[in-house]
Amino acid sequence: MASALLLAQAGGQDAVEKFANATSSGVALGAIYALLALGLVLIYKATQVLNFAHGALAALGAFFAAYLATVLNFPGRYVDFLPLTFQWVLSAVTAVLVAAAVGLVLERLAIRPMIGEPLFSVVMITIALDIVIRTITDDLVGTTPRPLGDPWGANHLEFGPVTIAQTEVATLVVTIVTLIGISLFFRSRYGVAMRATAFDQEAAMAQGISAGRIFALAWAIGAGLAAAAGIFSSLYPRSSLGVSGSTAFFAFRALPAIVIGGLDSITGAVLGGFIVGLAENYAGAYLVGETWSFLGVGFAGVMPYIVMLLVLIVRPYGLFGTEEIRRV
Amino acid sequence: MRARPRLFVSYGSEMALLPTWTQKIAALVFLALLALIPFGVIPGLGFLGDSDWLKILSRVAIYAIGALGLHILSGLAGQVSLGHAFFLGIGAYTAVVLGGESGRTLLGYSLPMWVWLPAAGIIAALVGAVIAPTAVRVRGIYLAIVTLGLVFIGEWIFRSAVSVTGGAQAGREFPELVFRFWKEEEPFLDFTADGPWFGINMTGEAKTYLLLLVFTVLTIIVAKNIQRTRIGRAFMSIRDRDVAAEVMGVADARHKLLAFALSSAVAGMSGALLGAFLGRLVPEQFSLLMSVQFVAILLIGGVGTVTGTLLGSVFVVVLPRLVQDFTSLLASTVESGTGLVSTVAGIFVSTAADDPGIVSTLPGTSPGLNVFQFNLVLYGLLLIGFLIFEPLGLYGIWIRVRNYWKAWPFTY
Numbered sequence: 001m002a003s004a005l006l007l008a009q010a011g012g013q014d015a016v017e018k019f020a021n022a023t024s025s026g027v028a029l030g031a032i033y034a035l036l037a038l039g040l041v042l043i044y045k046a047t048q049v050l051n052f053a054h055g056a057l058a059a060l061g062a063f064f065a066a067y068l069a070t071v072l073n074f075p076g077r078y079v080d081f082l083p084l085t086f087q088w089v090l091s092a093v094t095a096v097l098v099a100a101a102v103g104l105v106l107e108r109l110a111i112r113p114m115i116g117e118p119l120f121s122v123v124m125i126t127i128a129l130d131i132v133i134r135t136i137t138d139d140l141v142g143t144t145p146r147p148l149g150d151p152w153g154a155n156h157l158e159f160g161p162v163t164i165a166q167t168e169v170a171t172l173v174v175t176i177v178t179l180i181g182i183s184l185f186f187r188s189r190y191g192v193a194m195r196a197t198a199f200d201q202e203a204a205m206a207q208g209i210s211a212g213r214i215f216a217l218a219w220a221i222g223a224g225l226a227a228a229a230g231i232f233s234s235l236y237p238r239s240s241l242g243v244s245g246s247t248a249f250f251a252f253r254a255l256p257a258i259v260i261g262g263l264d265s266i267t268g269a270v271l272g273g274f275i276v277g278l279a280e281n282y283a284g285a286y287l288v289g290e291t292w293s294f295l296g297v298g299f300a301g302v303m304p305y306i307v308m309l310l311v312l313i314v315r316p317y318g319l320f321g322t323e324e325i326r327r328v
Numbered sequence: 329m330r331a332r333p334r335l336f337v338s339y340g341s342e343m344a345l346l347p348t349w350t351q352k353i354a355a356l357v358f359l360a361l362l363a364l365i366p367f368g369v370i371p372g373l374g375f376l377g378d379s380d381w382l383k384i385l386s387r388v389a390i391y392a393i394g395a396l397g398l399h400i401l402s403g404l405a406g407q408v409s410l411g412h413a414f415f416l417g418i419g420a421y422t423a424v425v426l427g428g429e430s431g432r433t434l435l436g437y438s439l440p441m442w443v444w445l446p447a448a449g450i451i452a453a454l455v456g457a458v459i460a461p462t463a464v465r466v467r468g469i470y471l472a473i474v475t476l477g478l479v480f481i482g483e484w485i486f487r488s489a490v491s492v493t494g495g496a497q498a499g500r501e502f503p504e505l506v507f508r509f510w511k512e513e514e515p516f517l518d519f520t521a522d523g524p525w526f527g528i529n530m531t532g533e534a535k536t537y538l539l540l541l542v543f544t545v546l547t548i549i550v551a552k553n554i555q556r557t558r559i560g561r562a563f564m565s566i567r568d569r570d571v572a573a574e575v576m577g578v579a580d581a582r583h584k585l586l587a588f589a590l591s592s593a594v595a596g597m598s599g600a601l602l603g604a605f606l607g608r609l610v611p612e613q614f615s616l617l618m619s620v621q622f623v624a625i626l627l628i629g630g631v632g633t634v635t636g637t638l639l640g641s642v643f644v645v646v647l648p649r650l651v652q653d654f655t656s657l658l659a660s661t662v663e664s665g666t667g668l669v670s671t672v673a674g675i676f677v678s679t680a681a682d683d684p685g686i687v688s689t690l691p692g693t694s695p696g697l698n699v700f701q702f703n704l705v706l707y708g709l710l711l712i713g714f715l716i717f718e719p720l721g722l723y724g725i726w727i728r729v730r731n732y733w734k735a736w737p738f739t740y
Contacts, residue, residue, distance in 0.1 A: 050469050113716045119468055120408050121715050124627050127620055128715070132708035135701045252480070252616075255473050263469065296488025297496075305477035309462060312474060316465045324467070326571050 017161040022285035023278065025237070028168030030277025031175040032233045036254035037261065037269035038182060039225030045198045045264050046218035049111060052126040054226050055251025056133035057099060061227020062148065062234040062243035063141055065095035070149040085151040096227045103223025107216050115215075134248050145244035148234055167235040174228060179270060186266075190217060198264075226251070253280070253301070256308035262321020271319065276304040343556050345549070362541060366534030382533040384649055389540035390602050392641035395625040396551045396634065397594030402623070403632040404560060405587035406567025408468065411475030412595055412622045414482035417614035418455050419448035419596025420502070420603040421492050427503030427604075434500055435491050440508040445600055452596025453589040460588035464581050467570075479616050486611035499610035502603035505536055536605065543601065547594060551634050554590070563587055567632075624707075628714050630723025639722040647710070651703045655687050 036054060043051045051057075068074050069091040076087035110129055114122050152166040185191040196204040197214045205211050233250040234243040257276040261268025284300035292299075317323045336342035346352045364370055365385065368377030375381060398412050427444035430436035459478065466474055487496040494500030506515035519535040554560045562583045565573035574580045603609045621644055629640025658673040676686050687702040697705060718724055 050472070110712050110716070117715070117719060120402070120623075120631065121627060121719060123408065123469070123472055124620075124623055125712055125715050127623075128708040128711035130708075131617075131620070132705050132712075135697065135704045135708070139697050139701055252476070256477060259470060259473050294488075296484070296490075298484055298487065302481050302484040305481050308477055309474065312466055312470070313462055316470065 018285060020162040022281050024162055024164050024168065026278035026281030027274065028165070028171050028277070029236060029281055030274035031168075031171045032229055032236055032250065032273075033254045033257045033277050034270040034273030035171075035175050035178060035225060035229035035232065036251050037257045037273045038178060038266065039222040039229065040251075040254065040258050041261075041264065041266055041269040042182065042225065043218050043222040044258075045266075046194050047111070047215050048198075049122050049126065050263070051222060052123065053106070053129035053133055054222070054254070055248035056130045056137060057103065057223050057226035058230030058233060058251055059137045059141075059243060059245075059248040060102065060133055060230070061095055061099035061223075062230035062247055063137055063146065064098050064227065065092045065231045066146045066148045066234075066243050067140075068092075068095055070147060088149065088151050091149075092228075092231055095231065096224045099227030099230075100220040100224035103219040103221075103226075104216055106223070107219035111219065112212065112215065130248075137248070138245050141243055141245070145234075145241035147242035148231065150235060152235070167232070171232040171236070174232065175270075178225065178228065179266075182266060185221075190214075194218060229254075253304045256304035259308050259318055260311045262318030264322055265318070265320035268318055268320030276307060279303050279307045345552050345556075359545070363538065366530065366537055367528075377534075379531060379533040382531075382537045384646060386533070386537045386540050386605055388642050388645045389537070389544040390598055390605060391621070391625065391645050392544050392638055393547045393601065394595055394598035395622055395629075395637045395641050396547050397591045397598060398622045398626055399551060399632075399634065399637045400554060400563070400594065401587050401591035402626055403637065404555065404567060405563040405584060407463070407584060407587060408472045409475045409591075410472055410616065410619045410623065411478035411482075412591075413614040413616070413618035414475075414478045415452045415456060415592040415595035416599030416602065416618065417482055417486055417611070418592070419452040419599035420609060420614070421486065421489075422451040422596065423448040423600035423603060424500060424502050425492055428501060431500075433491055434494065438503075438511060440510060441503065441506065441604075444503060445597055448600035449593040449597040452599070453593035456588040456592025457585055460585040461581075463588065464584040475619075476616065479614070479619055483611065483615060486614060493611045495611070497610055497612065499608050501608055502606070504607075505539060505601075505604050540601065540605070543597075548634060548638070550594075551637075555634070559583070559586065624711055628711065628721050630721030633723050635726070636721050636723030639726075643722065644707075647707060648703050651706055652699055655699050655702065658687070 036058065040051055040054055043049060043054075069076070069088055073091075075090050075094060076082075076084075079087065079090065082090075106129060110125055111122075114125055150167065152170060154165070156163045156165040157169065158164075186195060193204065193209045194214050194217065196207065197209060197211050201211055204214075229250070230243070230247055234247050253276065254273065257272035258269050259272070260275055261270070261272030280300050280303045283303040287295055287299055311319065315321075336347065341347060346355055361370060365373070365376045366382055368374040370376070376385065394412065394416060397415070398409065401407050401409050423444040425435050426437050426439045426447050427441065428434070428436035429438055463471060463474055486493045505519040507517040507519070508515045518532075519539045520532045521535075522531050524530070525535065554563075562573070562578045565576065565578050566580060566583055570580055599614075625640035625644045626637060627640070628643050629638065630636025655677065658677045661670050661673045662677055664670075687697055687699060714721060720727070
């Protein structure tokens with residue numbers, strides 16, 4: 001009797017621990033999805049284009065970070081008096097800036113000429129961009145994952161039964177800072193201009209806003225956010241070896257996140273990101289073993305899409321999306 | 329009166345599949361040329377009768393069938409779908425269960441082709457009809473993402489259902505392209521073995537090609553006919569303005585469901601043929617890239633036209649081969665020659681481990697992209713180029729050329 005109680009208690013302890021670990025890991029994954037979703041929503045809001053090349057840009061940004069930090073040691077070699085963590089952060093920021101520049105170029109070369117073209121064609125342009133960038137990134141990265149040389153490695157913090165990797169804390173911090181930054185940006189001069197352009201392009205142009213500049217800005221910020229997300233997705237999960245071919249596929253699972261939240265809602269994107277991240281991790285933690293063997297392998301990976309389908313059946317425009325008004 | 333082009337005295341004659349005599353004759357001649365390809369008798373194009381080119385042309389035929397399926401959904405009914413590969417997969421695995429051999433862990437009933445091919449279409453159509461109610465609730469970009477999700481969910485199903493698909497990275501043998509009445513030993517018609525047919529000696533590749541050509545022509549006729557029926561016009565009205573179509577009494581949801589089912593049926597049969605043609609397929613084949621290929625076929629060829637869809641299929645399937653030939657040509661120029669051409673080619677191609685270049689002919693990790701990667705990059709770039717500079721696709725180019733010669737020697 002007593003031993004049974006003890007066993008039950010131990011089981012309960014295990015269950016709490018399992019749940020807590022799945023939750024903390026899910027929050028970290030959710031933060032990555034939220035970061036990816038923020039970039040996607042920003043570009044969508046400003047330009048009405050859904051960027052299917054987001055994952056490829058994320059992988060490219062992560063590669064830049066890896067290359068800058070581990071091979072070139074830039075800008076660390078000029079500021080070697082700074083602590084190593086700070087040097088790595090500087091490399092990562094440089095990578096984000098380079099990715100933003102890439103975003104600018106892409107917008108000018110491939111997206112700008114497509115203004116006013118049908119949706120089908122613009123979607124296809126971004127998919128084609130994805131193919132091109134992803135192939136080149138795969139080649140640059142090589143066949144083995146490339147380590148990012150981040151200062152955190154596999155270090156983790158322990159709160160009782162819960163272990164949280166330092167990279168996960170960093171991810172969460174960066175996501176929150178970015179979210180605040182984006183919210184502030186939308187209150188700034190350019191942010192207001194972007195909102196106006198998103199609302200009504202012609203009216204915005206009549207007010208003297210350069211729509212082209214807004215588009216370029218949105219793509220630059222979007223690509224930068226993609227790079228930041230790419231860096232953190234190559235650090236996830238804890239034992240990850242760095243940027244590899246699969247980094248780009250993170251963004252495809254962020255697409256359900258923005259659909260759940262509603263394509264044009266920043267709040268929705270962040271919330272959707274966390275919902276998807278948690279759902280994926282809970283599926284990975286609980287829907288395994290003998291009972292669930294009929295689900296096969298890799299069910300956690302499709303969990304985001306299943307959640308998305310369920311949400312869409314109830315709310316076809318996502319949780320926070322604006323319903324499209326169809327005029328006759 | 330008779331000789332004036334574009335003058336139709338009855339509605340029926342305008343709606344005819346081939347409205348003018350010129351078109352009738354041109355279509356017949358073209359069909360005859362296609363049928364003669366495997367015999368290598370066409371001057372200048374004899375090389376198409378080689379077995380490796382016949383294989384490429386057979387693949388063109390299968391992709392054309394699949395693309396015509398997408399044409400019904402996206403080209404006519406205007407529903408953006410990135411989930412076409414999923415329906416090809418459903419068809420392929422229906423065929424393999426019904427027509428394939430059973431194994432220790434594998435399901436298979438060894439039924440003849442006249443069972444598994446239509447069944448592949450029917451099952452895929454049913455799956456399409458089941459999914460359609462969710463899909464018709466969302467529009468535009470949301471639909472693109474929902475169908476994208478379908479591909480990922482489908483890939484997971486195909487990987488998990490080991491007894492049907494053979495499992496991830498393993499795959500299984502598909503039924504052969506042979507015609508049996510029932511399970512007799514000797515097939516009535518064998519489309520894969522070499523040997524004489526009606527007194528003419530033919531290779532297996534030639535027979536496969538001719539069979540697929542027949543299937544493609546049948547699909548073209550079906551697709552063309554859908555376009556000029558009540559259903560086809562309903563599809564097009566939904567594509568052009570769905571609210572207006574509804575006001576005019578076109579049942580929106582019902583026709584979208586029908587479009588999904590029809591498109592899936594054609595896709596399913598195309599998938600079954602693809603499996604039978606390749607002999608072995610892994611579940612990873614039915615990926616996003618395959619869906620993208622079909623969308624690319626439509627966009628490169630020209631959305632909404634059967635001719636464009638066919639042109640696009642030829643372009644997308646033949647392109648990798650051309651890139652491969654081009655790269656090896658460049659490599660041989662670099663190795664053999666000197667002078668300007670060879671130097672320019674040398675910038676693009678690296679033939680040694682320490683030689684920088686965009687493409688590398690060496691296997692494994694070497695500077696530059698390998699031929700397969702170069703293929704993908706070029707494919708993406710061409711797609712972007714086409715969409716930016718020629719939004720109407722190959723069909724648009726054809727229309728421009730035709731209009732130029734129509735008025736020649738005047739400019740308009």
